[in-house]
Amino acid sequence: MRPSLESFADHEQASDQRAVARRLLGEARPFWRQWALVLALVLMSAIAGAGAPWLIGRAVDDAILAGDRRELTILMLPLLGLYLMSALAMRGQIRVVGTVGQTLLAGLRDRLFGRFLRVPLRFFDRQPVGDLMSRVINDVDTLNQFFSQVLSQTLGSVFALAGVIVAMLLLDVRLALVSLAIVPVMLLVTSYFGRRARVVYRRARETTGDVTAGLQEGDSGGREAQAFNRTGENISRFRERNAANRDANVEAVGVSSAFAPAIDVLSTLAIAVVIAYGGYLVVNDALTVGVLTSFVLYVQQFFRPLQMLSTMYAQVQAGLAGAERIYAILDEPAEPADA
Numbered sequence: 001m002r003p004s005l006e007s008f009a010d011h012e013q014a015s016d017q018r019a020v021a022r023r024l025l026g027e028a029r030p031f032w033r034q035w036a037l038v039l040a041l042v043l044m045s046a047i048a049g050a051g052a053p054w055l056i057g058r059a060v061d062d063a064i065l066a067g068d069r070r071e072l073t074i075l076m077l078p079l080l081g082l083y084l085m086s087a088l089a090m091r092g093q094i095r096v097v098g099t100v101g102q103t104l105l106a107g108l109r110d111r112l113f114g115r116f117l118r119v120p121l122r123f124f125d126r127q128p129v130g131d132l133m134s135r136v137i138n139d140v141d142t143l144n145q146f147f148s149q150v151l152s153q154t155l156g157s158v159f160a161l162a163g164v165i166v167a168m169l170l171l172d173v174r175l176a177l178v179s180l181a182i183v184p185v186m187l188l189v190t191s192y193f194g195r196r197a198r199v200v201y202r203r204a205r206e207t208t209g210d211v212t213a214g215l216q217e218g219d220s221g222g223r224e225a226q227a228f229n230r231t232g233e234n235i236s237r238f239r240e241r242n243a244a245n246r247d248a249n250v251e252a253v254g255v256s257s258a259f260a261p262a263i264d265v266l267s268t269l270a271i272a273v274v275i276a277y278g279g280y281l282v283v284n285d286a287l288t289v290g291v292l293t294s295f296v297l298y299v300q301q302f303f304r305p306l307q308m309l310s311t312m313y314a315q316v317q318a319g320l321a322g323a324e325r326i327y328a329i330l331d332e333p334a335e336p337a338d339a
Helices: 005-011 017-027 029-064 069-116 121-125 128-169 172-178 183-220 222-227 231-283 288-329
Strands: none
Touching: 017 029, 017 069, 017 128, 017 288, 029 069, 029 128, 029 288, 069 128, 069 288, 128 172, 128 183, 128 288, 172 231, 172 288, 183 231, 183 288, 231 288
C-alpha cells in the first residue's frame, strides 16, 4: 500500500537531509559557468581578506611605531586596493548568484505546477489544496535565501577560513595553534544545534502547510459551514492549527537565537586568549606589536564567516525542510497514460 500524501515529510527519500541537500545542489549543476565565475570572485575576496591584516601589521611595526609617514603612505595604498577588490568581488557574487537563484526557483515552480497536472485525481482527494499552494509558494520561497545567499557565502566562508589559517600559520605558529584550539568546541556546539534545528524547522514547515490548508478550506467552504452550522467548529480547528504553527516557529526561533550568541561567546574567548598570550610574548620581546595586531584581526576574520554561517543556519534548515516537501510532490508518480 502506498504511503498517504500526509506522511510525505516522513518519506525515506525526502527525510534524508543529505539526500535533499545533494538534490538541491544538483539543481544548480546546469549553471556551472556562472558558478565558476562566482568561485573566481570568492578567491578574490579571500585573497583580499588574508592580505589586509598582514599589511596593517607591517604598518604598525615599520611605519607607525617608527614614525615613518612615507612608509605608512606606501603601505596604505595597496591596503585600499585590497578593500576595493573585495567590495567589487562581493558585488559580483551577489549579482550572479541572485540571478541563478531566481532562475532555479522559477524552474521549481514550473515543475511543481506541471506535476499537479499529471498526478492521479485521487491525489487531490487526499491532499488539501491549501497545502499544495503552500508548497508552491511558501516552501519554494524558503529556498530563495538558500540559492541566493547561502551557497555563495558558504564558498566564501570556506576559502576565507583557509586563507586566514594559512596566513596565521605563516605569521606565527604559536599564536595560530592557540587561536585554533577553540575550533573543536565550536564543532560540538554546531553539531548539537544542527540536530535540534532540523527537527524544529521541519515541524515549522509542516504546520505552515496546515495553516494554508485551513485557510483554503475556510474560504472555499464558507457557505457549507454556515448552512450546516459548523462555523464555530471550523474557527476552533483553525485556531488550533494557527497555534501549532506559532509554537513551532517560536521553537525554531529559539534554537537559532541561541546558536548565534554561542558562536559570539567562543569568538570573544578566542580573541581574549590571543591577546593574553600574544601580550605575554610582546612583553618578553618574543613578538612584535604589529604581528599581535595582525593576529587579532585574523582571529576576528576567522570567526566572522562562522558567525555569518550561524545567522544563515536558520535559512539553511528552513530551506532543507521546504525542499523535503517540494521533492515529496515531485516524486509522486504521474497518472499512467491511456491505452
